Amino acid sequence: MKTFLDCIPCFVRQALDAARLATDDQAIHEQILREVLRKILELDFSQSPPQMGRYIHTFVRELADVKDPYRRIKDKFNRLVMDLYPELKSKVDCSSDPLATAVRLAIAGNIIDFGIRPDLEESAIKDAVSHAMLAPLDGPMSQLAKRIPEADEILYLADNAGEIVFDRLLIERLPMEKVTVVVKAGPIINDATLTDAVEVGLTKLVKVIDNGTDAPGTILDDCSEAFQQRFDEADLVIAKGQGNYETLNDLEKDIFFILKAKCPVVARDLGVQVNESVLQRSQSAPAATKGGEHNATR
Amino acid sequence: MKTFLDCIPCFVRQALDAARLATDDQAIHEQILREVLRKILELDFSQSPPQMGRYIHTFVRELADVKDPYRRIKDKFNRLVMDLYPELKSKVDCSSDPLATAVRLAIAGNIIDFGIRPDLEESAIKDAVSHAMLAPLDGPMSQLAKRIPEADEILYLADNAGEIVFDRLLIERLPMEKVTVVVKAGPIINDATLTDAVEVGLTKLVKVIDNGTDAPGTILDDCSEAFQQRFDEADLVIAKGQGNYETLNDLEKDIFFILKAKCPVVARDLGVQVNESVLQRSQSAPAATKGGEHNATR
Numbered sequence: 143m144k145t146f147l148d149c150i151p152c153f154v155r156q157a158l159d160a161a162r163l164a165t166d167d168q169a170i171h172e173q174i175l176r177e178v179l180r181k182i183l184e185l186d187f188s189q190s191p192p193q194m195g196r197y198i199h200t201f202v203r204e205l206a207d208v209k210d211p212y213r214r215i216k217d218k219f220n221r222l223v224m225d226l227y228p229e230l231k232s233k234v235d236c237s238s239d240p241l242a243t244a245v246r247l248a249i250a251g252n253i254i255d256f257g258i259r260p261d262l263e264e265s266a267i268k269d270a271v272s273h274a275m276l277a278p279l280d281g282p283m284s285q286l287a288k289r290i291p292e293a294d295e296i297l298y299l300a301d302n303a304g305e306i307v308f309d310r311l312l313i314e315r316l317p318m319e320k321v322t323v324v325v326k327a328g329p330i331i332n333d334a335t336l337t338d339a340v341e342v343g344l345t346k347l348v349k350v351i352d353n354g355t356d357a358p359g360t361i362l363d364d365c366s367e368a369f370q371q372r373f374d375e376a377d378l379v380i381a382k383g384q385g386n387y388e389t390l391n392d393l394e395k396d397i398f399f400i401l402k403a404k405c406p407v408v409a410r411d412l413g414v415q416v417n418e419s420v421l422q423r424s425q426s427a428p429a430a431t432k433g434g435e436h437n438a439t440r
Numbered sequence: 441m442k443t444f445l446d447c448i449p450c451f452v453r454q455a456l457d458a459a460r461l462a463t464d465d466q467a468i469h470e471q472i473l474r475e476v477l478r479k480i481l482e483l484d485f486s487q488s489p490p491q492m493g494r495y496i497h498t499f500v501r502e503l504a505d506v507k508d509p510y511r512r513i514k515d516k517f518n519r520l521v522m523d524l525y526p527e528l529k530s531k532v533d534c535s536s537d538p539l540a541t542a543v544r545l546a547i548a549g550n551i552i553d554f555g556i557r558p559d560l561e562e563s564a565i566k567d568a569v570s571h572a573m574l575a576p577l578d579g580p581m582s583q584l585a586k587r588i589p590e591a592d593e594i595l596y597l598a599d600n601a602g603e604i605v606f607d608r609l610l611i612e613r614l615p616m617e618k619v620t621v622v623v624k625a626g627p628i629i630n631d632a633t634l635t636d637a638v639e640v641g642l643t644k645l646v647k648v649i650d651n652g653t654d655a656p657g658t659i660l661d662d663c664s665e666a667f668q669q670r671f672d673e674a675d676l677v678i679a680k681g682q683g684n685y686e687t688l689n690d691l692e693k694d695i696f697f698i699l700k701a702k703c704p705v706v707a708r709d710l711g712v713q714v715n716e717s718v719l720q721r722s723q724s725a726p727a728a729t730k731g732g733e734h735n736a737t738r
Contacts, residue, residue: 147456147466147473155449168445172485175445179477187470 143388145191146407150182153194156331157202159260163215164206174205191407192359192385195257199330200356210329212256212303219254219304219332220341222264227307230271234311241290242283243275244312245400249419250274251308252301252383252402256332257358259404267304270402274419281421286380286398293378296321299353299360299390301383301401302331303338309382310344312400322349322372328356333385359385362393384408390424397424441686443489444705448480451492454629455500457558461513462504472503489705490657490683493555497628498654508627510554510601517552517602517630518639520562525605528569532609539588540581541573542610543698547717548572549606550599550681550700554630555656557702565602568700572717579719584678584696588614591676596621597651597658597688599681599699600629601636607680608642610698620647620670626654631683657683660691682706688722695722 154175161174181201185194203209223230230247237243253270254262290296296316300306300323313321323344326333339350354366360381362370373379379397381390387399387408399422403409409416455476459469479499483492501507528545535541551568552560588594594614598604598621611619621642624631637648652664658679660668671677677695679688685697685706697720701707707714 147469148453150473150477151449151453151456154452155446158445158449171445175448176481179448179481183474183477 143190143391143408143411145187145189145194147187148405148407149191149194150187152405153182153198154178156195156257156260157198159256160199160202160211160331161206163211164202164208170206174202177205178202190359190361191388192357193361193389195359195385196330196355196357196361199358203329212329212332215256216303216332216334216338217341219302220307220338223251223254223267223304223307224342226267226271227310230308230311231314233275234315241287241312241315242279244315245283245286245421246274246277246279246419247271248308248312248382248400249279249402249421251305252400253404254302254304254332255383255404256302258384273417274402277419279419279421282398282423283421285423286421289378289396289398290316293376294320295372295376295378297373297376297379298323298348299379299381299386300325300334300339301386303334303341304332305382306334306338306344307342310342310347312380313344313348318348322351322376324351324353324360324369324372326356326358327352327354327366330356330358333358357385357389359389361389387412387422393424394426395424396426398422399424441488441689441706441709443485443487443492445485446703446705447489447492448485450703451480451496452476454493454555454558455496457554458497458500458509458629459504461509462500462506468504472500475503476500488657488659489686490655491659491687493657493683494628494653494655494659497656501627510627510630513554514601514630514632514636515639517600518605518636521549521552521565521602521605522640524565524569525608528606528609529612531573532613539585539610539613540577542613543581543584543719544572544575544577544717545569546606546610546680546698547577547700547719549603550698551702552600552602552630553681553702554600556682571715572700575717577717577719580696580721581719583721584719587676587694587696591674592618593670593674594619594676594678595671595674596646597677597679597684598623598632598637599684601632601639602630603680604632604636604642605640608640608645610678611642611646616646620649620674622649622651622658622667622670624654624656625650625652625664628654628656631656655683655687657687659687685710685720691722692724693722694724696720697722 157178161171234240234244250270353369355364381399383401401420403414403418459472532538532541548568651667653662679695679697681699699718701712701716
């Protein structure tokens, strides 16, 4: 998905958020904001939003001289959702359709996105859980349920810290010996890295690798060779969040996108309303594996 | 009030909105957006948001070569609220406290602000009316009620098209022979100009003048001499909307600000939550005229 002009004011706001997390010095905030406006002018708007975001956040980290402005927030939300984990796990275990419930919760967890909601509070996570449990989820749930036992290699592309606790609930419903979870290789917004996977106990359950980049999505050409090979070999990819959708939606690959549509640009591209829960299969998924359901319904 | 860094992404978004209203040509949208990013870099952020907004929107109008991108929207919302006028008027007339009800409706009308909500729909106006009728309004209502009959010259600084139909309801509860309504001298966002005052029948009821400028607020130094003189002479000023608050809140003058706090920056400055109804008296209002109530309560 290319960057829309609507993304530009959002990048400016994100840069300001990151600057404020990196330092309390207001003069530096203004300096960073001005430098970022200059930087945006240099960029090619035809790139995907995560590519643009990667340039901008790398630039902000350099200007602020802070390696990971979101580290404290990531730790906080990992802890916060780990505290909810027993209650959430019981929701899954007691459900009449545990896989679908785990998918719903994985969508709820996608609210923890500091690129979109820098002021997120704990109450919003609980609201998102309640909403996700009740909201319509018209996507190809039965296709996903069918594909999981058929697949030999399942790649689970994680999105954000805190959110990966919700992902753990879904991962625990998959054949874990076949699952590889993928995190980012370096800090970018509140995207999960290996530190987060360790913090929420994922590394004890499944294989966790990084994709070799610090883009807030999966820009295949920039990813490590090791990741690219694993991506090629995987016969089922579960991709969490807007950034993975924005970077992988045009690809010839069987991918199930699981996310909350949080911005108007992505919502429009998905054909849904802002805040809607989304389970969507890639347009290019092989017809033979679709089990008779419509492609890319939600 | 000075411009906060949070205002910058908002200006970028406003410029894009204005560009899209001015032309359907997407190449021109990108060109305008890029030029506006450059323009913002030249500006002094210590100015008030309406001063910055004025520069940016003037620049967008020049780039797009369109005199008034918001003209169609202004006409539409004047008509739309005029259709509601009989029903709204009856709410005021049948109320046990018509002045307070008219103030509540004037606040509701302040939702029609295309600088903040470019996608406003009719249903949001009806929601704002319901909300304003029920929401707490803790401000100095009795001080305002006391000042109105005492004042010799009342200046009513209008804000936006559409909204001025709501203002008309309040103006009709004032001693109209003492009232002068002030609009903008030239197009800026959806701020009301003389055209709008005529469209909603205000010119038949009261004296209407313009302030000599096209800033989305009242930047006194830039206003016409005629307006400045009238402002000095007025012993009661009613100022509608965020732009007037942002430009007049530090002034030594008895001003009643009536608005809906629509952005976090203005809400923070007012000490209220976003979306709260605000009736606030200027900090500098002479204590002698305050009738024992707290200053600038809401």
